[in-house]
Each structure stands twice: as C-alpha cells, then as structure tokens.
Amino acid sequence: MNDRQDSTCDSLEPGDDQRLLSALVDGELSAPERAVVEAQLAADPEAARRVAHYRAQKTALQALFPKPAAVPSLFLQRRTPWWRLGVSALACLLAGVALGLGLGTLSLGVDKPAFAQRADMAYAVYAPEFSHPVEVGADEQAQLVSWLSRRLNRPLAVPSLQEYGYTLIGGRLLPGEAGPAAQFMYQNKMGDRVTLYVTVFAKHELTFGTVQGDGRRTIYWASRGMGYALSGRGNEASLRMIAVDTCNALGGHADSWSG
Template identity: 30%
Template structure:
C-alpha cells in the first residue's frame, strides 16, 4: 500500500503500472490535486513511452533489462546518491579548513560528475536513431525554434549549422531534477549526427564557462547563457563536426 504524499518509489511504481487498483485510484486522486507532481509524472510517462516506441523495431530480440525505464531511473537515482556522497565529503573538507581541506575538496570534485555529463549520455542513447519518434521532427510543420521557445524562455537561439551541412531532424524533452531539458539532433547528408542539449543549472550542473571535454570517442563543447547550460556533442575525430563547432 502506498503512502500519501507518495514517495518517489510509489510514483515510479505508478508510471510502470505496478500499483493495484486501490493504490492506483488513490494516486490519481493525489495527482489531480497536485499539478506540479502530476506534471513530473507525465514527463516520466512520456520518456518511458518514447523509449519503448524507439525500441519497438527490435522487439524480436531478447529484452535488455538495462533499457527498461524503471532500471534507467534506478541508475539515475544511484548516481544521485553518489553525488550526494561526494557533496558530503566536500562539506567535511571545507569544515576542516586549511590546505588539507582544500586538497580533499579538489579530490571530491575530480570524482564528481563532469560538466554536462547528461548531454553526453543523451547523445549515446539517441544518436543511433536520430529520427526516432520524438516531440518534434523535421517532417512536422512547426518550427524547431518555436518548439524550443515554448519550453525554455530566454534561451539562446539554436545553433545554425547549415554552413557545415547539419540540419535539425528531431527534438525531444527529457527530465532533470531542476526541470525539463531538451535534446535536438542534427544530421548531414552523409548521415553523421551531432546534438544540441539545453538544461537548467542545478546542484551538480552549475552555470559554466565556455569549455570543452572529451568523453571516450565523443567531444562535448559546453557553455552557459540566459540562465541555462548548453552543450553540443559529436564524435571527437569527425572533421565535419569540427566544421560545425566553428559555426557556433
């Protein structure tokens, strides 16, 4: 039986359709009276539906439990707990003060989440099928900039990468602890892809100076402006991506 207000575990169980009839009715009554929580649940449901839709062509294969939305959320929760642990180490280091404390702080930051790690993860998840079912696609009549503006007030304009041969083909909303984020996939005539990612800053994603980092075979170029964090992610060794980076 769930508790009210529901825990995060109860909300995930509702999204995954794991509640019995009585608990589900109680949850729906609670959500109707709490629009902010209801919107968060709606975003989770949309992510789960999009993920299942994107994988529907591979249903003949054995199910991969790592791609189940519940498992994905559990991994995110585990990463969140790890970040909280790193923050606790940082607090202890600062409390101790002195050189030793600052050295411990530096070590904690090194072990922490690198800038715009979720942007890189989103690229790895969706780059293999840039035109999969999404919240916006190039075949729809609505302009991608209008779609982005409807969710992110005062955000930067989308990078115009036409000079490098890249054009937006799809966009999708995702969820963060601080609010919605968005991923816009670009593609050129040769099928190469790169992504533009926007998210609100947070406890582990502060406003960032312009920078670049490499993560395996990928390169993330990131910056902040207008109250949001941005990243363009592409293959690090792709000359076409280098041309696109010079365009923004």
C-alpha cells in the first residue's frame, strides 16, 4: 500500500490530505482511493467545502486556458499553498467576468430554447413542495434512472453534487416541448434545492445561457442532442460553477462557454 492509500485511512485534516483532495479534483486517484475519499467527504463538511473551493478554482483556470495542456497546475503539487499565489486570485476574477459574459449575455445568436423556460417553471412549481417534491426517491435511484432513461429513450446519468453540499433526493417525469423530460432534485443541509432538467433537444448547435425570474436562475446548455438546465436560488456564481461541473460530468464541454 502506497503513502497515498495509507493517508486515506486518516481524517481529512490540512497537510498531506490536501494533496488527496487536490488529486480527487484532478482525477488522479485510483477507484479505491476515490471511494475512500468520497466516503470521508460525506462525513466531513469542512473537507467537502475545500473540495468545492478547489473545483471552483480549477473551473476558473479552465475558463482562462481552454486547452487542457495550457492550464497551469496550481493544486497543491507545489510547496507554495495555492491560496497564496497571486495569479490564482487573478484567474478567479477574470474567469468570473468571462463566465458572467458567457452565461449572461452571449448565446451565439440563439434564442432561449423552450426547454429552458420549462425547466425554470418546473423548478418554481416543485422545489418548494414539502410533501411530494419528487415521484421516486433517491433510495430507488437505480430504478429512477432506468425508468426515466426508457421514457426519454436515452441513457441518463445522475451527476453527484456532493462536493457542493447537495444530495440527490429523487426525481420525476415531466412533459417536455416535444416529448418527455426528466427532473432530478438535490437538497443541501439548509434545505436549499437545485434541480437538473433533462430532455431531448434536436438542435445540435452550441446553446447556452441563463433564464432569470423571481429570485431564481436557470442555467441551460445543450450537448449531443440533449438539453440540460440547472435551476436554483441564491448565489449566482456558485450556481454557475455547479452548472459547469455538471456539464463536464455529463460529457459536455463547458470550457466553450467562455470561448
């Protein structure tokens, strides 16, 4: 057993374990190591917050340096702590501006698709629901994904948002513009909710943007014949970071949003 595997047996405290959290964000852990670290994150909110912070910085750097080879490695592989690197702060600032432009005003000349409006309304209707926010709970996740995949006639996946403090509570089937749509709902410990709306989207041109209304925001994008929309309330920058991470996790290319 190597040193990294040994360290996963300890609590996630600052020091060598920060290297593990960085390796998790960069996808450098083996499957067993990743499983151990993710299990510890679920029981360690402070470590989970650090991972979310690392992911946010990585996303910011990717926005500035779209080509993977051009992204400088600033994640705890150097002896100098990343938060002391002035270029890191500058990267976050500039990337925030870039993402703001990309998601707020730039949409490559494409009007907001109907599925984005439907996703926004579905969030407004179901997110406040206390008794029946979902049709199928997260305790039946495999059945939920299988059912919705059959109805949409597409293989669906449910991305994890644990790094951002959100846990899947379930999902439901919804009517889409030209067929069925799926909504997955997540909730954090404070009771805040975000939803991921998924539907078939025939247009294949690059589409992304934001729908806003009544204190809520829906960030939408299209990828590989599918339309996606992440809806929530609160901090817009945080929601955008979650949307970028979700897009990448589902096989999209969120770096193009700022390009």
